[in-house]
Amino acid sequence: MRDMSFQRARTDEQRGERRRQILATAAAMLIEVPVADLTLTALSRRVCLAKANVLRYFESREAVLLALLEAEIADWIADLEPVAASNGSVRERGDRLAELLATSLARRPVLCDLISAQATVLERNISAETALQHKRAVHGHLGMLVRLAGRHLPELGDEDAAALMQTVMLVAVAAWPGSRPPQAVLDAYAADPALAVMCVDFTEVVRRAVEVTASGLLARES
The missing domain is CATH 1.10.357.10 (Tetracycline Repressor, domain 2)
Known part of the structure; x- marks a missing residue:
């Protein structure tokens, strides 16, 4: 999967889409692991974003x-x-x-x-x-x-x-x-x-x- 970290979302529409991608990825991961085992590091890797970039859209x-x-x-x-x-x-x-x-x-x-x-x-x-x-x-x-x-x-x-x-x-x-x-x-x-x-x-x-x-x-x- 392409690394999205080099494609900063600049418009509200792009930022909304990035949030939706992060949420969809988290939902898919929760089918595989319980909430307690889903880490920010694992989520950022799965969504192909640096952890710091995930934190641009969600504080934690x-x-x-x-x-x-x-x-x-x-x-x-x-x-x-x-x-x-x-x-x-x-x-x-x-x-x-x-x-x-x-x-x-x-x-x-x-x-x-x-x-x-x-x-x-x-x-x-x-x-x-x-x-x-x-x-x-x-x-x-x-x-x-x-x-x-x-x-x-x-x-x-x-x-x-x-x-x-x-x-x-x-x-x-x-x-x-x-x-x-x-x-x-x-x-x-x-x-x-x-x-x-x-x-x-x-x-x-x-x-x-x-x-x-x-x-x-x-x-x-x-």
Whole structure:
């Protein structure tokens, strides 16, 4: 691949394209390695830029990954938006929403990996300006998710729909790493099958969390 370090982006369009190239490369790398193993050095090599040139567009590795997280959430929402609200009882619609959210998240391992590392890793080496931009972007995405939940379960109202979606994201944060145990833990499960009950099924945990949370929120309003 040609070294792009000798082709400085001079226009806003060129700088935007360079940012997109960096983000696309990071996304491809996260299919191969977890967030913890993606280094700025490896990313710069893969995108054929000097590390200093990557830092022209993002202030740190964490800033790259936060921007990628924002893009991944936007893509997830874009996939959810065309899904029509179903008919049926409140419980039936709630269960179908739970299935939709759980299965769609499970199909997006890069998004789940980034979400699970957001608070503990990705927000630890950024400026206040980057944090502000990121939180504003996430807040906007949350608003879209709230409206989506309300379309499927209008009985919730905005406040409870927001509580539901916040619960979904928090459960995903905990369930994703739990569903990807290291080899030593897998070996322990294999050695003692009785311990396998501790293995986390990501899709099932998220689905059940949405079902129970939605039911509980609706019951409080009745």
